[in-house]
Amino acid sequence: MSDLQPLDPLIQALRRLPGVGVKSAQRMAFHLMQRDQDGARVLSRALQEAVDSVQHCSRCNTFTHDAVCPICRDAGRDAARLCVVETPADLAAMERTGAYSGYYFVLMGRISPMDGVGAKDIGLPRLLERVADGVVQEVILATSFTTEGEATAHAVTELMQGRQVQVTRLARGVPVGSELEYVDLGTIAHALVERR
């Protein structure tokens, strides 16, 4: 059967991508082989290079080509502040605001009992180590405002109990530029409670 289905190994490998079932994998394999072999080569190399050369920053845990990432190497930032985010994409979003000049810690996940991800599976022990440097005064929780993100923020808060650091959380509220009519009620309720 293997030569009757020469694309089977590729189809099986594509199924390891999240959200890709057998039909999508077949469509992807067929597309690459029939219409974009160059894309297949580019993707093959990008995967190999990412696995070979991307590592975790030893200070903030984000993905980087070096032992310590460019942000952690930047001595000009505010070392008293440490912002805790779930993913490198969240870190990038914070950076794009231009409103934050401290350092980061990237959990590389969030607590999700449904998916079997507990407090130990995200980088909490390493975060504790990072905070114990005696310089960090404020830990800013920038995890998602979802059930899982809130559970994660809660776990970090507990972890910081009894340590000489202040724990803060990004404010919840109505997104800038949105019309109240289209904002969900929970958000409006929170914005009302946290009004200032």
Added chain:
Amino acid sequence: MSDLQPLDPLIQALRRLPGVGVKSAQRMAFHLMQRDQDGARVLSRALQEAVDSVQHCSRCNTFTHDAVCPICRDAGRDAARLCVVETPADLAAMERTGAYSGYYFVLMGRISPMDGVGAKDIGLPRLLERVADGVVQEVILATSFTTEGEATAHAVTELMQGRQVQVTRLARGVPVGSELEYVDLGTIAHALVERR
């Protein structure tokens, strides 16, 4: 920026997969790097091996590791019959029925004016060559029963005009095992017209 976003090349490469936008590509890259680096290696190799070793069968045009695929090498099949399908997956479906013993021709696509795929972009010239062997007596059209599949079947039929081959089409009708109540009306109407 490149070391701030070390997964960017991988994310860009993943976007070449059909149906994968920037958000999905980010999720896939993150998943592979954080939770399934072995999956990334396996996919990298599968892509490279598919591009390096899979080719088109010189007789039926399907994907194969060899110059001529196992089905075309099988001298025990009925050489008077040639079934025209759109993709290798369709060929595999026909084979699984166990009801067909002739040979195949795989168009590797279907006519789709919307996507700029015309009669010349699918393997019609090679099909014409294949049919001209003087042995094929019947061309069985097993393209999809969609607008594009019908247009493709029509184009093949026109191509065969004046040649000494009979052109037939798979019968349309109510799928085996289905309750009439749940079958779409177009299918029922066709089944009625083509009743026998």
